[in-house]
Amino acid sequence: MQQEAPAWSTFGRISFRIAFIYFLLFFNPFASLFVYPLAPLVSFLNSHLFHIRPELNMNGGGSGDTSFDWALVFTYGILAVGGAFVWTLLDRKRKHYSELNYWLCLILRYMLAAVSFNYGIWKVFALQMTFPSLSQLATPLGDYLPMRFSWMFIGYGGPYQIFSGVAEVLVALLLVWRRTALLGALLAVGVFANVVMLNFSYDIPVKIKSSHLLVLSLFLVWQERKRLFAFFIQNKEVLPSPVFERPLTEKWQKNLRISLKLLFFVLYFGSQVFLSFNAWGERQASSKRVLQPIEPGIYHVELFVKNGDTIPESLANSERWKDVVFDYNGEGSMAARDTSFFMSYGRAYFGYQPDSTGKQLEIRAFRQRIANFSMDLSKSDRMILNGSKGEDSLHVVLQKLDRHFPLADRQFHWISEWAQ
Structure with missing residues (x-):
């Protein structure tokens, strides 16, 4: 009991x-x-x-x-x-x-x-x-x-x-x-x-x-x-x-x-x-997927022409693109204040998709096409875009930077005697 x-x-x-x-x-x-x-x-x-x-x-x-x-x-x-x-x-x-x-x-x-x-x-x-x-x-x-x-x-x-x-x-x-x-x-x-x-x-x-x-x-x-x-x-x-x-x-x-x-x-x-x-x-299947012919990396915006007017690089001008990141898997971002893109932590995020010929580039945001460009990749590490975004015509020259992030190396050391 x-x-x-x-x-x-x-x-x-x-x-x-x-x-x-x-x-x-x-x-x-x-x-x-x-x-x-x-x-x-x-x-x-x-x-x-x-x-x-x-x-x-x-x-x-x-x-x-x-x-x-x-x-x-x-x-x-x-x-x-x-x-x-x-x-x-x-x-x-x-x-x-x-x-x-x-x-x-x-x-x-x-x-x-x-x-x-x-x-x-x-x-x-x-x-x-x-x-x-x-x-x-x-x-x-x-x-x-x-x-x-x-x-x-x-x-x-x-x-x-x-x-x-x-x-x-x-x-x-x-x-x-x-x-x-x-x-x-x-x-x-x-x-x-x-x-x-x-x-x-x-x-x-x-x-x-x-x-x-x-x-x-x-x-x-x-x-x-x-x-x-x-x-x-x-x-x-x-x-x-x-x-x-x-x-x-x-x-x-x-x-x-x-x-x-x-x-x-x-x-x-x-x-x-x-x-x-x-x-x-x-x-794992989609990890580091490269959308040819675009090479992932950080690109500096050397020239930004909007509706025929060259807009100089300036910290005060938030609409001008300052740099563009083409990441893996068709994802990217740019240093700009453009609310037509998805804004997060000071960057404008977008999706990109080159066509099968490698001559056209479509930029998307919120599942809608935002911009369409013709691409000129004839020069090494340089991309020239000509096209339109909404009602604006754009001519953009991008220079790929040899930018390296030590953090991305997943660094680990058993012996650590000096650090910068």
């Missing part, structure tokens, strides 16, 4: 109710479906209580730290406290929630494992952060925002990215096994503490999600606080813990648990590995 679990303190029961509601609101797989139904409540609470901004922004362009996201987190907190209050009134005589806590930890373990594996496997294949492109190397360091700067330094250090990805994958694998769940949670604390510090230090807009993943990891470790304190601080022997374990007596229960775990491995872990491997293969 299974022994009755000891009674919890009043604070323990109330804090569990709050945590139970909050975690299920934030981490449930269908959380995104509840956002829009909750939007009126979030806006109401923001107008009368939070005052984050007069108008909440739900579309952050990929940011997870929008004003609406912060208001939503605060709303979840209010709902959790309010729900716990009602729960307390209706369930005052309950002595503990050991069984419910087991199921909560089980759900959160698999949620944390899924997120950690998703991020980790992309890093293992070095897909999340990429090596700086030629256009990025040509951009002055001071023009970058902290997030892009951090993305490039991790993308530059491929082994570091793979190392961090292996750690995140290991977290996932340890969490799904009951006997290693505590070790997985401890490793998760270290992994996500590092992620949180990166996000806050470099203003990466995943602060809310990463902080919650760290709190979730600490919550799982907290389940074993007494054993950890006894083992590491008091130097005492500890017994196996039942927190993440539930003995199953029936054979069908054991078979069901094994089947569900295998299904999770195949459907989620397997699909993530498959998608990551395919993405890695596609990137």
Whole structure:
């Protein structure tokens, strides 16, 4: 006969109710479906209580730290406290929630494992952060925002990215096994503490999600606080813990648990590995693809004639092209302030495509043709473009520079005695 679990303190029961509601609101797989139904409540609470901004922004362009996201987190907190209050009134005589806590930890373990594996496997294949492109190397360091700067330094250090990805994958694998769940949670604390510090230090807009993943990891470790304190601080022997374990007596229960775990491995872990491997293969196939006859590199704009007028090179003239980068894979950028292109960190980005004869060049932006030129490549390291951009006629002479970036060499030295 299974022994009755000891009674919890009043604070323990109330804090569990709050945590139970909050975690299920934030981490449930269908959380995104509840956002829009909750939007009126979030806006109401923001107008009368939070005052984050007069108008909440739900579309952050990929940011997870929008004003609406912060208001939503605060709303979840209010709902959790309010729900716990009602729960307390209706369930005052309950002595503990050991069984419910087991199921909560089980759900959160698999949620944390899924997120950690998703991020980790992309890093293992070095897909999340990429090596700086030629256009990025040509951009002055001071023009970058902290997030892009951090993305490039991790993308530059491929082994570091793979190392961090292996750690995140290991977290996932340890969490799904009951006997290693505590070790997985401890490793998760270290992994996500590092992620949180990166996000806050470099203003990466995943602060809310990463902080919650760290709190979730600490919550799982907290389940074993007494054993950890006894083992590491008091130097005492500890017994196996039942927190993440539930003995199953029936054979069908054991078979069901094994089947569900295998299904999770195949459907989620397997699909993530498959998608990551395919993405890695596609990137390898397109890596350093040269669009002949254009030779990738940095080109200085020697002459820029617009509508018959020669525009001299000047720092004050932001519309004149100063340099043009033809990168690999039909991507490029120029040092110019031209909003008809995609502007990023002080450079105008575009896509280019020479025709089959190598005599015509099409410049595209936002999936539309922006300019069309005839190309003259008769002289070595020189490109002469004649054509039009919108209603303007352009005559541009480009001189390829012998520009070398030491950073692009992926330098590494066992012995370092001098550095410039």
